[in-house]
Amino acid sequence: MGKPKALILPPKSRLDEVCSDTCKSLINEHFDPLWNETGVDYTEEELAALIGSAEIILTSWGSPAITEAMLEQAPKLRVIGHAAGTVKGRIPPTAFSKQVRVFSAAPRIAHSVGEYCLTVLMSSLRYMPTFDKQVKAGQWRVSSLKGRELAGQTIGIVSASSTARAFLKLLAPFHVNVLVYDPYLKDEAAAQLQVTKASLEEVMRCSIISIHAPKLPATYKMVTKEMIASIPDGAILINSSRADVLDEEALIEELQKGRFFAALDVFTKEPLPEDSPLTKLDNVLLSSHVAGATVQGHLALMEGVVEDILKGFKQEKTSMEVTQAMWENMA
Template sequence: MPSPLLPRAVFAMDPVHLPLLFPPALMARLKLTSELDPALVVRDFTDPAAAEVLARTEVLITGWGCPHLDADVLAAAPRLRAVLHAAGSVRSLVGDALWKHGVTVSSAVTGNALPVAEYTLAMILLAGKDAFTHRERFRTTHAYPTHAETAAIGNVGRRIGVIGASRVGRRLLELLRPFDFTVLLHDPYVSVAEAADLGAELLSLEDLLRHSDIVSLHAPDIPETYRMLDRERLALIRDGGVLINTSRGALVDPEALSDELVSGRLHAVLDVTEPEPLPAGSPLYHLPNVFLTPHIAGSLGNELERLGRIVVEELERVVTGGALVHEVRHADLARVA
């Protein structure tokens, strides 16, 4: 039995995610560091059946499917002091009432950054080999490409433009280091020296687009980045260039992108789109120069355990009075995802 001195914790998420986020070993650690009922998952903070437990709750362990956390949560859980989010961004999850009340918020967003960066690296390498075009051609011709058809492919000296030194962007920059790439970076919050330390040359957005063979988007979805790749900026990417988007569809003008892709001038790897998913009649589903995936770059399957481990370790720090490693500060939300 947990000590009565341990904080009362409650899950608030879609329960379908619990087994992968917290397999038996991690669930056991949670139960050792908190008063927690694994069978209780709150989906409605006004539910009378959860009222007694919420009145004693100090820690919410949240995830995908958690309702918005605002004044109603504080009314139901007046002793709440920490929200530990077993997923990515908390921008749309945590309301002003919790920030004003001084509730500590932590997110497993850094754990989610790794699979996105891994997906992006894989796509960069495949795009550099023009693997998607040759796969489509091989389907119909059953013939190997000629030397002329492969003369322009390869990953030696390929110029990779990374837009955004976000958590994902920085993990991608780390993963790119062993390869024979020229790495370019655009981020208004990064200095030339810091970019060099990250292994990249800092450029303006326009210069990055002009000089990159492959452009990968990792900027946050904030008002300043809405449609940052508009028709004029997309036109700066060289003919045959590749755009990879694992961030948010809102960062790109969808009509302008569709026009570039339908014309065949650009190639794209799109794990996110706007709208999401695309309507059934979208030509992007059928274009040979477009590789679409259904928002799978982030943590899925056994990768969820990494997010759960981050939350368990944060809860252990809450109990021992240690500083949270993955704390999210309200002031940072203006420029992070």
């Protein structure tokens, strides 16, 4: 039996970012690959012309979306693997009814996001942005600020998503207490994660809060103005998920009071406008939607997907497969 034919959509410039040499060897060993030699991303028309004989399609950022019409033209298609995050908007849900298995590298990106959350949390607890600015201005311990330790703190988590779970693993050595708001989190799963289920209101009153909710109609501005006003003085708020999950205008109003600190990686308008009030605040640490972007993380994306696809072929348990049951609550 011949190797399955695989379309590798990313051009070399992007492939070298998301596909390691080990991954390329795996693809050549197990698949009959058609590499994108055009130097640019395929157009929808170009992909449609190639898809007819494909059994496996590997995509990433910049790759054209798979349409329902394309699925109709691909009777041999068995697997779509996305070496990036969400597959919503990139693959039609009808793929499941056609018995096409879908894989996403989102779980690997989640680890990178978890590291971002730990990084900004530790920096914020020790007031590193403030101390850095003071020393560079020639000021030496002029502030009465004193850093805080993470060990033993109570942390509120909004949504037990994959990024939240990655963050929780990194928090484990610090023996923190964790409250989680997630209406879909079962008691058994909460016990396995060693967290306490709580209401959203309870989570938003914690001294450390990390937002991990996906962007869905049900999560739009679910963190209300009143909840933001209830954030305790001196608290730390981290948002590495989506800005639409909370009322951004209300958040800015509260941050302008200087009551608490925020580390924000996502915004309702991106790039963040230069005149945004957030850029004027000393109690806000800003980054440009890069929580999931690391050299090692990106290079592992396609390799993780390919390894998981091979596990699926052997009827072994997969970790990156997206099922139809997962679809509705995914970002």
